[in-house]
Amino acid sequence: MTPVRILSAGAATPALRLAGADVDAAWGRLAGRGRAAVCAPDEDVLTLAVEAATRALDAAGLDPVSIDGVWWGTSRPPFAEGPSHAVLAAAVGLSSRSGGALLSGSTHAGMEALLAAADAVAAGSAQVTLVVASDAMRPGLGTAFESRAGAGAAAVVLAAEGGTASLSARVTRTRPLLDRYRADGEATTRDLYDPRLFREEVFLPAVREVGEQLAALDVREWSLPDPDGRLGAVLARQLGGGAPVSAAVFAALGDTGAAAALLGGLGALDAAGIVALVGFGGGRATGVAVTVDAPVAGASTVAHALAGGRATTYPEVLRARGELVASGEIVPMGVPPGSASFVRGAEEMLGLLGARCADCGTINTPPSIHPACIACGATKFEVVSLARRGVVHTFVVNQTMPAPFVAPLPIAVIDLVDGARVMLQVIGDGDDLRIGSEVELVLRRYAYERGVPVYGFKARAAGGPPAEGRGDRERSAP
Amino acid sequence: MGWNRVAVVGAGLIKFGELFEQSYEQMSAGAFHASVASVDRGFEPSQVEAAFVATQRGTLWGQEGIGGNTVPSAIGLAGIPCTRIENACPSGSDAFRVGAMAVASGVHDVVLVIGVEKMRDKSTEEGLLSRAAAGHPIFTRGETAPVLFAPFATRHMHEFGTTREMLASVAVKNHHNGALDPFAHFQNEITVDDVLRSPPVCRPLHLLDCCPQTDGAAAVILVNAGRAHEFTDRPVYVAGFGMGTDHPYLHEKQSFVSLKATTLAAERAYAMAGVGPSDIDLAEVHDCFTITEILDIEDLGFVDKGKGGIASLEGETSLTGRIPVNTSGGLLAKGHPIGATGVAQITECWWQLRGDAGERQVATRRGYALQHNVGGRGSGVSVVNILTTNGR
Numbered sequence: 001m002t003p004v005r006i007l008s009a010g011a012a013t014p015a016l017r018l019a020g021a022d023v024d025a026a027w028g029r030l031a032g033r034g035r036a037a038v039c040a041p042d043e044d045v046l047t048l049a050v051e052a053a054t055r056a057l058d059a060a061g062l063d064p065v066s067i068d069g070v071w072w073g074t075s076r077p078p079f080a081e082g083p084s085h086a087v088l089a090a091a092v093g094l095s096s097r098s099g100g101a102l103l104s105g106s107t108h109a110g111m112e113a114l115l116a117a118a119d120a121v122a123a124g125s126a127q128v129t130l131v132v133a134s135d136a137m138r139p140g141l142g143t144a145f146e147s148r149a150g151a152g153a154a155a156v157v158l159a160a161e162g163g164t165a166s167l168s169a170r171v172t173r174t175r176p177l178l179d180r181y182r183a184d185g186e187a188t189t190r191d192l193y194d195p196r197l198f199r200e201e202v203f204l205p206a207v208r209e210v211g212e213q214l215a216a217l218d219v220r221e222w223s224l225p226d227p228d229g230r231l232g233a234v235l236a237r238q239l240g241g242g243a244p245v246s247a248a249v250f251a252a253l254g255d256t257g258a259a260a261a262l263l264g265g266l267g268a269l270d271a272a273g274i275v276a277l278v279g280f281g282g283g284r285a286t287g288v289a290v291t292v293d294a295p296v297a298g299a300s301t302v303a304h305a306l307a308g309g310r311a312t313t314y315p316e317v318l319r320a321r322g323e324l325v326a327s328g329e330i331v332p333m334g335v336p337p338g339s340a341s342f343v344r345g346a347e348e349m350l351g352l353l354g355a356r357c358a359d360c361g362t363i364n365t366p367p368s369i370h371p372a373c374i375a376c377g378a379t380k381f382e383v384v385s386l387a388r389r390g391v392v393h394t395f396v397v398n399q400t401m402p403a404p405f406v407a408p409l410p411i412a413v414i415d416l417v418d419g420a421r422v423m424l425q426v427i428g429d430g431d432d433l434r435i436g437s438e439v440e441l442v443l444r445r446y447a448y449e450r451g452v453p454v455y456g457f458k459a460r461a462a463g464g465p466p467a468e469g470r471g472d473r474e475r476s477a478p
Numbered sequence: 479m480g481w482n483r484v485a486v487v488g489a490g491l492i493k494f495g496e497l498f499e500q501s502y503e504q505m506s507a508g509a510f511h512a513s514v515a516s517v518d519r520g521f522e523p524s525q526v527e528a529a530f531v532a533t534q535r536g537t538l539w540g541q542e543g544i545g546g547n548t549v550p551s552a553i554g555l556a557g558i559p560c561t562r563i564e565n566a567c568p569s570g571s572d573a574f575r576v577g578a579m580a581v582a583s584g585v586h587d588v589v590l591v592i593g594v595e596k597m598r599d600k601s602t603e604e605g606l607l608s609r610a611a612a613g614h615p616i617f618t619r620g621e622t623a624p625v626l627f628a629p630f631a632t633r634h635m636h637e638f639g640t641t642r643e644m645l646a647s648v649a650v651k652n653h654h655n656g657a658l659d660p661f662a663h664f665q666n667e668i669t670v671d672d673v674l675r676s677p678p679v680c681r682p683l684h685l686l687d688c689c690p691q692t693d694g695a696a697a698v699i700l701v702n703a704g705r706a707h708e709f710t711d712r713p714v715y716v717a718g719f720g721m722g723t724d725h726p727y728l729h730e731k732q733s734f735v736s737l738k739a740t741t742l743a744a745e746r747a748y749a750m751a752g753v754g755p756s757d758i759d760l761a762e763v764h765d766c767f768t769i770t771e772i773l774d775i776e777d778l779g780f781v782d783k784g785k786g787g788i789a790s791l792e793g794e795t796s797l798t799g800r801i802p803v804n805t806s807g808g809l810l811a812k813g814h815p816i817g818a819t820g821v822a823q824i825t826e827c828w829w830q831l832r833g834d835a836g837e838r839q840v841a842t843r844r845g846y847a848l849q850h851n852v853g854g855r856g857s858g859v860s861v862v863n864i865l866t867t868n869g870r
Contacts, residue, residue, distance in 0.1 A: 331603060333619075334612030342615070349616050365729065366617070374730045394636075394734045396628035397681040398610075398620060402603040405610060409620050413629055413729055423729040425620050430681070435636045446619055456616030 004118040005163040006290065007062075007128070008297040009266050010055025011305040012048045012153040013253060014136065015040040015427070016312040016320070020147030026314050027142055034229060036150040036254030037309060039136045041320045041406060042427070042444040046078045046455065048153035048259075049134040050091045050443045055305075056130065056155035057092070059298025064093035067157075068126035069100030073113030073133045075189075075258045075281070077104050078445075078453050088132070090350040091443050091455060093385060099126065106282025107135065107180065107225075110258035114156070114277075114288060118167050121158050128159045135257030138321060140188040144195070145180075148229055150254025152305075154262035156296075165269060165296050169289040171213040173206050177283045180227070195228065203231055204238070207280050210287040211239045217289055220273030221245040223265030225280040227255060245275075252306040257281075265290070267306075269299035322448070330403045337452040344368050352388070352441065352457050354420050355381035363420035389462060390416035392437040397430035404447060412459055414439060427460035438462040481582035483703035485713040486865065488517040489825040491696035494663045494813040496598045500693070503552035506531075506594045509695035509818070510553040513590070517699065518710035523553070526699075527586040529560040532573035532593040534816035535605075549592060563817075567764060567853025568721075569593065570820025571861035574698065574849075575719045578863075581700050582716075588705075592697040593822070595815035599693075606691060613855065617727060624680035624688060624767060626728070626857055631682050631769035633734035637784065642682060644787030645768040646673035649686050649810050651796050652765060656807025658838040661822075663692045663813030673768075687768040692813025696822035714831050717753065717846065717866040720746025724858040731856065735784070739860035740777040740852050747862035748779075753846055755779030758801065758864075760830055760840050761848040762823035765808040771795075774850060775803060778862070802840040805830060816853075823849040824863065831867045842867070 016038040021031035039048075049072060057064055070089055077084035085102040099120075103112040110133030120126040134153030139146040158167075179202060182189045193202065207225060222244035226232025229250070236244050246264025249256070256263050261279030268275045269292055278287040318324035335341050347353060348366040355367035358380035364370035365386065372379055395412035398405075410430030413423045426433060427444065439459040447454045490512025492505060500508070514521045531549045546560035563573040570593035577591040597605065610622045634640045650670055656662035668686060676685035699709075706713035722742025725731070732738070748754055755778060763778065765771035772786035780801045781789040789795060795803035806812050806826035809819060827847035829835045845867040852860040 329603070331608050331611045333615060334608075335615050345615070366614075369614075369727075374725050394629040394633040396625055396632060396683075397678075398622060398625065399678040399681060401610065401620070401622070402607045405620060411620050411625055411629075413731075413734065421729045423617060423727070435632065446616060454615055456619075 003166040003168060004121045004158050005161055006165040006167070006269070006296055007157040007159050007163040008056050008060035009269055009299045009302070010052045010059055010155045011263055011266055011302045012051035012055065013037050013305050013308060014043045014048060014151045015310055016317065017309040018147070018312055018314065018317050022314045023147035032147060034148060034251065034254065036148055037152055037252070038312065038317050039151050039320060042446065042458065044078055044445050044453065045074045045076055045134045045136050046084065046088055046091070047443050047445060048136065048151065049074070049088055049132045052134065052153035052155040053092045053130055053132050055301065056157050056298055059301070060157045062128070062157065065095045067094050067098060067128050067130050069098045069120065070094060070130040070132060071100045071103065071113040071117035073103040073109035073111070073258050074135050075104060075107050075109055076136060076138065077102060087350060087455065090347055092130070093351055100129070106284070107257040107260070108279055108281035108284045108286065109133070110260070110262050111279035111286040111288065114262065115170060115286065117158050121160050128157065131156045131158060133259040133262045135259045137255060137257045138188050140190045141323065143191055145191060145228060145255070148254040150256045152253050152256035152259045152263050154259050154266050156262070163296070164294040165290055165292040167288055168274070168291040169214065169217060170287065171210045172284065172286040173209050174284045175206060177202050179203070179281060179283070199231060203227065203280065204235065206285040207235055207278060208238055210278055210285045211235065214276045214287045214289055215239055217274050219276045219289070221265065221268035221275045223261055223275070223277045225260060225278060226250050249306060266299060267302040269296040271295060326403055328403065333447055333449045333454070337449050337454055349456050352386045354384050354386050356384045357381060363418065365420055365422055386420050386422070387416040387418040388441045390414040390439060392433060392435055392439060393421070394435060395426065395430070395433050397433070412439070414459055425458045427458050432461060482584055484578045484581045484716040485701050485703040485706035486698055486716070486824070486828050487701050487706055487709035487713055488513045488521060488699035489697070489828040490516045491661055491818070491822045491825050492694060493661050494692050494694035494815060497693035498598065502594060502596050503548065505693065505695040506549045506552040506592060509592055509594065509697040510590070513697035513699050518712065519708065521699065521709060523555060525588050526555055526558060526590045527588050528580060529555070529558060529590040529592060530563060530573040530577040530580070531560060532563045532569035532817035532821065533595055534564055534566065534569045549594065565854070566859045567766065567816055568820060568851035568859050568861040569817045570696070571823070571849060571851045571863055572721065572820070574820060574824055574863055575721060575861055577700050578716045578719060581702055587702040589700045590697060591700060591821060592695065593818035593820060594695040595693065595817040597691040597693055597815055602691065617729065622680065624683050627767045627770050628680045628683045629728065630734050630773060634769060634772065634787070635682065637735055638787065640772065640787035642674055643670055644791045645687055645772065646670040647791045648765065648768040648771045649673050651790065652804050652808040652810040655797065655805050655838055656811025658836070659807045659812060662807040662811050663690055664807070664811045683767055683769070689766050689809040689814040692815045694813055694815030694818040694822065696818045696825050698821055698824050698828070712832050713870065714828050714865050714867055715869055717864040718747045718751030719861065719863045720744060720750060721861045722746065724856060726855040726858045728856050737773050737777055737852050737857050737860065739858050740774060740850065743860040743862040744778050747864050751864040751866070753864065757844050758846050758848045759842040759844055760802045760805055760827070761850065762806060762826050763803055763850040764852045765804055765810050766814055766853065768810070770852070771803065771808065774852070778848065778850060797838055797840055805835065805838050805840055820849065820851045820861065824865070827865045831865060
């Protein structure tokens, strides 16, 4: 195929880490090993996708509006039917003229997104494309794979030229067989097959065939699927190699579903040689060879994303997933997602937009409620995308909140580096928050309101992987 | 200025508290009858030409969209003109200001100003805390009432070294005063330690830094000063009033150590009355939280900016201090039935200026009392009213 270049990479992981032993204890089983990355109540596949995509764009030094489209692969889009792709594009800051696609339906979706974006570049219909694979598995309670069901996201930026790596070969095998299964209307995923049947007749034959095709190349590192915590190693042996580079990612995050193939190999893009990415799901197995000439921008930050996370408990995870719910009524949002103000405010909430006064330069946030400048009263504005970093001017920590809020809930007034002032919720318990604390803004799910996820930015202590100009670079309004 | 002088000839309220047993209408009638009974030479209800009723949140007692007709019906005056004022925490003081303007303009000679609020008919979750989910889906999400003021406490502590003990001293003083006020919701003394050890609500504010949720009603009778002596030999006059506004969102505030709406309202009220802060004998100010009173006494000019905390700790605002503040117990001890609060503060000023405040009576050397409220989204609405006995 026409070589497609990789300009940069980025990864994101959720806030929580669940020990498998904790899950086993709840079900009265012998304690197993391993742990899984799990979403906090305000995280999901979309917030992970935005974070990984933003890191990849930052690593490439690209303004989001210069991207021709995003190809997003996930087994669980946040809106089963709805604007999942459009919300991602707006939150990343892509132009309203951008294209791309949402690939879904199985954990194979991440590889489908990679190939579809590469094809668009190869065909010349897009110059620069963004690929995001993200997932947050939601296993059935008590299933064998529950304690390994993880979450994470990986992103790469593709283009016809530039960069330090290229997609050099691909193989796909397809058979009409079930694996993990979730019916329409079901909230969680279940295992269908006897484990031996799955291993011998479904998983190994398909993935091994793909792997053997790629093994003809001089593969330096493998990213291999590992749905049960053993099959990855079995597969590696059958392909004649040692532990795949993806093993460390599985150990840190569990099975990240549609993100697993890309996320498992992203860190290996920091050295020259061929990296083979193999994904599986929905009866399909796909392998892609990446030829790395020199370290890919952003690849070295993957380790940082893997190392984060806070230890959690099984009950906290069940609460985060909405499976442990307090009785009583939940305070509804005053502005329902179906109301006109959500239509007026959609872009400015997801893109974190402000209105810069043409006369005095003051940034008014958000634009839709500021027909007159708060500083000088003038009425001419330029819409701008706000900076994503700032300093805490003052703050509070709510200690008592009714459902659906969870206390402690810190709220801070933040002076952004571009001079705008905003007030936003702060991630965490607020214990380390101080006047003068440096924070960064990240997209989070504020509420699941009347069945609709509602997204907006929150602040968190600045940290994360070092990246060129992260959050400080100029952004264009979409 | 070309307006009629306005006199307060009657004022009264019902005992504040959790009045589960009383309806909105019964509370209205109770306050009205108390104000009628307070008129020295007697008052015939039919003399009321118009009423201004302050109720901030009809949603708190389940009858959304209440207009001006509920109260006249409840007090036996159905048919009179009645305007409902909903203007955040200053609703009551704004109703007083508007009622005073109605008399000052010459349109009416006798006006009733009444504030009524049901805070406890709904649960805390459904009532007050629901505001955390109201407003902008993102920029105000989680903004409970304490969030409107606690950021000012954080910043005041940072800039001026104000301590939690200084904040607590406000609550201790106001509970002391409330214990002397038979109409107060809480009538018990507390200590600084009680405040410091109370559970955190919205750090840095703890439970006893916050006013309670209180049902209540209060009423005052305003007349053209030229007719005041038909009703009493001891009228109290409206010396001046002022109102100020500021941007409605917290992130639009320039300063987190001062409330601009208060400073604007105060400037205008002082200018109208022709007095300054040093002329005021006592003040009833908005102490929904301890930090609010500290901001108030600075913004009203009683102490220098940044000195509110130490002034409170050192007793400058106590009953025997240089400038007694919240002699009634304030919102912290007397309670904060929103629409009734400002009218009840006026009632306290009326009692104090007439020398009727009993055990909590303070010295009134110059004959001026100041009443103040501030609130609303971004604490962007404030009203100051100044009363006087001068010119009888």
